[in-house]
Amino acid sequence: MPLYKTITPNSQTTVKIWKITESYKDLIEAVNLKPESLERVIGMKSELHQRGFLSVRHLLAAFGYEDSDLFYDANGKPHLKDGKHISITHSFQFSAVIVSDCSVGIDIEKQREKIRIIAHKFVDYEFEYLNESEADYVNKLTAIWCVKESLYKLFATPGLSFKDHCLVIPFGVDSDETVAWIDYKENKCRFQIRFLEFEGFTCAYVVA
Template identity: 30%
Template sequence: MPLLFKKDCHNGGIVAVWQITEPVEELLEELALRDCELSRVSSFKLDKRKAEFLATRCLIKEVLGITPEIDYQDSGKPVLQNADYNLSISHTKGYAAIVLSKGQYAGIDIEYPSDRVQRVYERFVSLDEQQFIPEGQRVEYYTLIWCLKEAMFKMFDEQSIIFNEHLVCRPFKFDEEGELKALYRKEKEVELSYRFSTVNGFYLVYHC
């Protein structure tokens, strides 16, 4: 299971991506899971979902040197119990991604660019945001904005967030990597910076 991407953030956080190549049984052998986690693995019907669950924990073990103990809030947000980090998790088609943050917020999302975003972009892209998107790069911009807003949704953990209203992406220039600035504006206003990278054909957005 190769570690494809790892970066240390300026505040002591870590972001990492792992390609999932092992079968479920091999991933299980790498971990000392609690009974509650083993039960959760057994509850998943698909091996793909089991592998994502286990690979995330193997990735945390790789970067921290411990088998993580992860519990979940009612909203589904993961909480790392045995290390002093805020945690965010994402998966896509054979990859697992994590961000571990020493700050107040942790958010990450990983996606492959796809034409399907053009069919649903109005659900998450505002009219103002559409103004800075070049005509010939709509898939790239829509996918990156989707990643950004998914990462923000995980960070603020508010189920009633409206993506094209409460989450605002500032104008940016698409590249292989760079910075995104965004505003959360629901009940309070918080403006934060995010990093993005394109790795192995997928897009990664994170804050740590």
Template identity: 35%
Template sequence: MPLIHLEEVSPQTFIGLWKIEESAEYLEKKLQLKAHELSVLRSLQGEKRNLHWLATRVLLRKMLSTEEYIDCQPDENGKPILLNLPHKISLSHSYDYAAVMISLEKEVGIDIEIIKEKIDRVKHKFLSDTELAFIEKKHNLEHLYACWCAKEALYKLNGKKETSFKDNIHLNPFIFQANGSIQASISKEGGNREFRVNYRKFGNYMLGYVKGD
């Protein structure tokens, strides 16, 4: 399981990418899973889901550089939190990759996706008409995935189930590049929060990540 990328976003915030090449049995031996975690793991359907669950937690352990037990559990909205460590975390996975973001400063969000043509069929479900208008035809799929990853990262940072990709998370127009950033906002009844989301394309994958201000 090679760590292919570790990046310092700010002095106390990091993102990590890991290519999943080992078996579920191998990864499970790298963790200190308790009964409730084993119950969740055994309830997952399919080998790939097991691998993803295990790989994100092995990567999390590596990034935290600890041999101690990591108590990672979902909160009431399903957002993963650490009960015995001060770090804010976000986890993601797609096909052969696991991605993790950790911070001692602010809430964070990360998303990784393999690029597929199917996103073109559902773009109206997560982008407003204003956002659809700035999608470049020559980079259609990549531009759409940059938008999706940005919105998913913001959704994870926000950590509230009732947040709508289309109605509450808004992206400013941007020209697609292989490595870029997007000005974005989350608008809810309580106000409007502004963010800068980073994204990058590597191989046939797109990565998006954001740290709270």
């Protein structure tokens, strides 16, 4: 499938989302991979991960980049050779890339009941306004995870904890934005987060 959705939060930032319906063969034949990327994708045990990895390269092409334009730092944060900021995510049949003149982070997650089991690992303050009996509980938990993951990707600092250092202000699932904070060591930063839902998935992104 071609590009699923394009979002332009501001004149310096674009989000592109891909729905992965192509086969591994179709995806890999249509992109040029540098040797280390080819080795990495061939070594992946899951075809789902292979297709996610390759769909991100198709998204790069949609932005006008090639695989060779992308590199990672010691903390695993992606960068573009032209100096633009980038963040990458994929989950099951969706992937997304955000490119901006500013620091960014993005995450996509499938809405699944199992998130209830791990909620205590990434939620602290947010339990004050969450209600486990409400029908939208799983969707809210998924949104909170996506928000914190996008902040983590933007901040890219070892030791940052979802539970202890990231706070998400109350929000309604019918809204498309919220406020979140990072409170870590000497850093106390406020961020406006935007999110959306589609086909049982949640996507959140942040532009600093």
